[in-house]
Amino acid sequence: MKPTRPNTKLFHETASQTAGPYVHIGLTPHATGIALYDHEAGSRVAGPQTQGERIRVHGVVWDGQGDPVRDVLIEVWQPNAAGHFAGSDTAEADFQGWGRIVSDFDTGEWRLDTIKPGAPEGQAPHLHLWIVARGINTGLHTRMYFPDEPRNADDPVLTMIDVAEHRQTLIAAHLGDGAYRFDISLQGASETVFFDV
Amino acid sequence: MAETMLYPRDWSRQPPADAPDYLSTRARSPKRPLVYLPDRALQTTGPVFNDDDLGENDWDLLTNYAAPGASANGPRILMHGRVLDENARPVPGALIECWQANAGGRYRHVNDTYLAPLDPNFCGCGRTITDDDGAYRFRTVQPGPYPWPNGPNTWRPAHIHFSVCGASFAQRLITQCYFQGDPFIPHCAIVQSIPNADAVDRLTAKLDLDATVPHDMVAYRFDIVLRGRFATYFENRPEGT
Numbered sequence: 001m002k003p004t005r006p007n008t009k010l011f012h013e014t015a016s017q018t019a020g021p022y023v024h025i026g027l028t029p030h031a032t033g034i035a036l037y038d039h040e041a042g043s044r045v046a047g048p049q050t051q052g053e054r055i056r057v058h059g060v061v062w063d064g065q066g067d068p069v070r071d072v073l074i075e076v077w078q079p080n081a082a083g084h085f086a087g088s089d090t091a092e093a094d095f096q097g098w099g100r101i102v103s104d105f106d107t108g109e110w111r112l113d114t115i116k117p118g119a120p121e122g123q124a125p126h127l128h129l130w131i132v133a134r135g136i137n138t139g140l141h142t143r144m145y146f147p148d149e150p151r152n153a154d155d156p157v158l159t160m161i162d163v164a165e166h167r168q169t170l171i172a173a174h175l176g177d178g179a180y181r182f183d184i185s186l187q188g189a190s191e192t193v194f195f196d197v
Numbered sequence: 198m199a200e201t202m203l204y205p206r207d208w209s210r211q212p213p214a215d216a217p218d219y220l221s222t223r224a225r226s227p228k229r230p231l232v233y234l235p236d237r238a239l240q241t242t243g244p245v246f247n248d249d250d251l252g253e254n255d256w257d258l259l260t261n262y263a264a265p266g267a268s269a270n271g272p273r274i275l276m277h278g279r280v281l282d283e284n285a286r287p288v289p290g291a292l293i294e295c296w297q298a299n300a301g302g303r304y305r306h307v308n309d310t311y312l313a314p315l316d317p318n319f320c321g322c323g324r325t326i327t328d329d330d331g332a333y334r335f336r337t338v339q340p341g342p343y344p345w346p347n348g349p350n351t352w353r354p355a356h357i358h359f360s361v362c363g364a365s366f367a368q369r370l371i372t373q374c375y376f377q378g379d380p381f382i383p384h385c386a387i388v389q390s391i392p393n394a395d396a397v398d399r400l401t402a403k404l405d406l407d408a409t410v411p412h413d414m415v416a417y418r419f420d421i422v423l424r425g426r427f428a429t430y431f432e433n434r435p436e437g438t
């Protein structure tokens with residue numbers, strides 16, 4: 001339910017516009033051959049001092065025609081293995097908890113290297129993902145949960161999604177050895193659940 | 198605990214996912230409604246940025262890619278403004294990244310094949326962090342309009358793409374800034390996908406004569422508003438206590 005408290009806004013949020021096909025220039029310039037910044041923002045979610053199980057997530061974002069979204073850019077936001085977010089005193093100094101992922105421009109395959117997050121506030125462990133690209137007017141928020149995770153059964157977000165097939169779109173497949181597969185569908189029978197956060 | 202929820206996003210001022218005149222949305226727009234999830238963690242946490250993370254020239258697109266002593270080609274402009282929230286409070290420490298075509302309308306991107314030439318002294322990206330007043334500025338060239346494949350003869354108005362990381366990840370925003378008086382604005386399917394004329398006007402940078410630097414560059418003003426928080430339940434207790 002949306003809150004019904006009176007809103008005391010003085011201004012309105014600026015309208016979103018698509019990130020467009022050239023978003024990489026602005027957010028990940030190395031990916032398009034521009035060596036400008038010494039430290040590119042979002043290039044490493046977890047440094048070597050960060051505790052936790054190292055994982056790698058593979059995926060493709062699919063459009064409604066079954067084609068990979070080759071120009072996609074994804075951001076991840078997650079807590080550390082203890083469930084604490086970067087910026088809190090309890091997170092490791094080299095844990096950023098935030099990263100940017102660019103797909104291969106030819107295949108649309110992307111890959112995320114990170115650590116398995118802890119469980120925040122009684123929820124099941126999950127990665128929060130935000131997806132932008134040409135043709136996406138407002139960035140899309142979704143979550144990736146882990147399979148074989150007993151806490152999924154009580155997770156308040158998973159349990160509020162009534163349709164089992166929809167719920168399933170948020171759960172990655174385990175490929176073994178710390179590797180997972182998480183494909184995202186923008187449309188169609190397997191359309192991923194997206195959130196208004 | 199003073200943490201309160203962000204105002205829900207006002208979708209009446211946002212472009213719909215499926216905007217039929219903007220062809221790329223057809224296959225890339227989710228068809229099911231978004232699931233409302235006021236995510237406390239997302240609303241209260243987000244990446245933190247320090248000025249040390251940036252190079253001191255990152256904000257200056259005129260020179261950040263130019264040969265020593267050289268400068269990008271095109272009309273020199275100062276693009277500046279403030280990042281505020283819906284309660285009109287400044288948002289300090291926000292990371293703003295911008296990217297744009299050069300003065301001829303060409304992006305330095307492997308996938309841009311427009312016939313206008315690249316400018317060897319311009320890469321078209323910059324970044325900065327807002328100060329205590331939420332203020333930011335970029336020095337750059339005014340980008341050119343460019344053709345795009347949305348119809349037989351479709352052109353984007355001149356624009357600069359802006360990405361903003363505010364105080365929390367739920368405020369995350371990417372948008373585009375247009376220029377006052379650009380005759381392409383009413384013809385662009387991306388701009389016109391926004392269903393509210395005032396919201397479009399707010400995306401249009403205004404000529405700022407007072408900030409113009411004599412004999413150097415024209416100034417444009419573009420303010421950005423991120424989602425704000427409801428006042429606390431306990432009205433007699435100021436936020437933060």
Ligand SMILES: [Fe+3]
Nearest residue numbers: 020298356358
């Ligand atoms: Fe553009």
